[in-house]
Amino acid sequence: MDPLPAELDLLPMAVMVVRDGLVRQVNRACLRLLEADVAQQVLGQSVERFLHPQDADLARQRREESARPEHFGLPMQSTAFRVQTCQGRIRIVLVSSVATVWQGAPAVVINGVDMTHLDELQHQLRESEHNFRRLFEKMQDVYYRTDAQGVVQHVGPGVIRVLGYQPHEIEGRTAESYYPQSADRDAFKAAIMAHGEVSDFPGQMVRRDGRVIDISISSHALYDHNGAFAGVEGIYRDVTQRKNLERELQRLARTDPLTGLSNRRALLELGESLFLASRQRNSPLALLMLDLDHFKSINDRFGHLEGDRALVALAQVLRSELRASDVVGRLGGEEFAMILPDTQPEEAAQVAERIVQQLRRTVLWVRDGDSAPPRALTASIGLANRSAADEHPQQLLERADRALYQAKQAGRDRWVQAPDPRPAAQGADAASATAGPRP
Template sequence: MVNNNQKDSSLPQWPEAAQTLMALMHAQGEVARLSEREQLFSSLLVSVNAVLWAFNWETRQVLYVSPAYERIFGRSAALLLADYNQWRDSIYPDDLEYAERSLAEVLHKGAVEDREYRIIDADGQVRWISDKCFINRQEEPGQPVIIVGIAEDITEKKQMETELQRLATTDVLTQSSNRRHFFECANREFEEARLQGAPLAFLLLDIDDFKVINDTYGHPEGDNVLQRIAECGRASLRRGDLFGRIGGEEFAAVFPGCAPDMAMQVAERLQQEIQRLSFSHGEQTFGITVSQGLTSLTPEDESLDSLFARADAAMYEAKRQGKNRIISA
């Protein structure tokens, strides 16, 4: 006879069943939370506008790249994971050697945080990348060397820096070097010429009767004259020569590696180009002339100031002699 009061030992006791059920529910909850965390992590990776990556140094294999890679580089992440050369092929040719060398430096430094190089995206546009990388140290010997990094698009920042540099070094009206930038560059050329024992010439140019032009035709026409003078300078000087506006109607030039006779030829070419200029104001037309003072580096010159002083004296001598001429000192 079966005793109905006897417990069936094949069934789990209620406390045990409850514990098992609670454990299953807890496990399901953990799975759900893990899934939520993975979804959150994936969402964060998608939203972050930077490329997270991991690279096996020994096998030259990209182990991971985040979704931003396809947005910033404009290339397939799957192709990159299959072939590391996809990264090399995206780099601007002039920057490839630096990008690879700076990546290798992480093996010795542990981290390289100042890597900046250019890439060419899928549309052929050049972009600037800031690509920090760190070595993932493995405690156990024989483990692969894994480099991890984060790459950001800094193109807008670079464009802003370039524009700020242009504004800081350029005369707004004539688009030639401003006084500060001109003399910074001129002093560097002076020191280099002295160090190398190379020739160097210095030129000052002043527009004749510029006040009369402003008073007769107005300041807008005077501005036009200044702009055309700057254009003549850019057209007449040699590649590597310096040219800038250093005062109201005064310009200066430096001719590195230029012997005195060649410097005179350049100054004469500039003088002729300026003499050919013609300006119209209403029914009136007019031309302009300039006076130039030219000098060359000598062994006695210890600073650019001495060349500037000689060229300045020569220029005023040209004024005294009737203007529209070049005086060499």
């Protein structure tokens, strides 16, 4: 057989000449593709020997079609075939053929490019895309992208679970539409513009059913080819359960478990904040310190459960006197405190008197079968008002504590108002405290 022209033998693509269905010539690239050590492994073999059985009929049709007079000399459209090598391996080859005359007889020249690695890569890409889409559709986070004006360009299917909307219902609308408070969105935009990205940024959104949920946002800014801000891309997730747990833990850390009032730590922190605000605004502030009278004897006589009931009853009375701006808490044991901002001394005295009167009407009922008579609750109260001379909340606290001690010394079941500590107020009148009446 005549060898192929040198230029065909040097081509990087495989070339094969087929006549009467048999391989007549191949170039070096074809031998490499077919994993043949020598040309004799290929020459004289049926071309179908190197085709996957399921592709043999298609190959035969292609050769017959190329041999038609109207197609003679015209390359056929490239088609991918599965080729079996001499080593038994399968390769994906992109094949093109043309009918011609070879050594004076009709023949088909076939050239092929090994696409096996590309096919494997495409398969991997398809599988990767499939896996990514499955993950994208199942993930709990919501992917989103907005333009520079905040209009949602794209949103992932996770929005169905998080907000209850279909993606197409959100795309085309501004992200602000789903924020219950514009301040949250403004804070987010400010952070994005300042840092270019945010991570676990807090916020809230409104679901389709009207429920407000807590979200966590992780996003970054997008820029066009000129470096101008072009929008935001990122994810957000529903963290309502986590936030509710955090809020509950914070509440428990600052709440007395028996009475539900603020505990000592929270009370003192709030008291300091209110004291500083009162000084800055030069507004009045009153502090009441209260002790449940004879608490030890209540525990000894009726038991600790009845003692707890007495503390809860006192807490309920204190709550009934609260305004939205007031703070009340349990300092420990039977000792409580009330902080009354924007309250004049005479108004604070009225509050103290009402508490004393309410407690006298509160009866601690004993257990069934106990012969001891029911006993009314009483408390001793020390009242102090912030003075211009006070520089620290501890000074106010100490005066209220001294007034409480005086109320106890005077027989309990009463309130005592501490005098103003200012030098101008010192004298005979300032040396004695004001006491509430006892019936």
